[in-house]
Amino acid sequence: MVSAQSSNLGKTYSLLMIKSFLIWTFTLAVCLLVVGFPLVVLMATVGCLLSIVLQSVLPVSAVLLVAGCLVMFNVMAVLIVAGVLTAKGIHPNEVRWLNWLHGEEDKAHTSVYAACPLTCEVK
Numbered sequence: 001m002v003s004a005q006s007s008n009l010g011k012t013y014s015l016l017m018i019k020s021f022l023i024w025t026f027t028l029a030v031c032l033l034v035v036g037f038p039l040v041v042l043m044a045t046v047g048c049l050l051s052i053v054l055q056s057v058l059p060v061s062a063v064l065l066v067a068g069c070l071v072m073f074n075v076m077a078v079l080i081v082a083g084v085l086t087a088k089g090i091h092p093n094e095v096r097w098l099n100w101l102h103g104e105e106d107k108a109h110t111s112v113y114a115a116c117p118l119t120c121e122v123k
Helices: 003-033 037-055 062-087
Strands: none
Touching: 003 037, 003 062, 037 062
16 A cells, blocks of 8 residues: 555656656747847847857858757756756745736736726726
8 A cells, every 4th residue: 555655646746756857848838939039039040159269160061060959059058957957856836926927917017997986896
């Protein structure tokens, strides 16, 4: 009985860790694309200049090499940061600014319409 409960808890914990890692990976990738847009533009500019420089040395595969390295760098950065956050035990539900991720509405912004004083209930 005890070993069955222990293995069940181990499975639950491992599934929770995998779920946390996948949520962190998704969140960091979205943040990199949306918030990190200037960083992406800077990396693309550096990549273009680097491929022009490498074109004289590697005429056939300079663009492919630079593009592959930039994509691999971004993917590895997201996976490493997601792994570190998961290994530290920080779950996305514990992060205050991720309320959009787990469906909590932001109560700081309430809409007030012009007809509201006449039609809405005053509390």
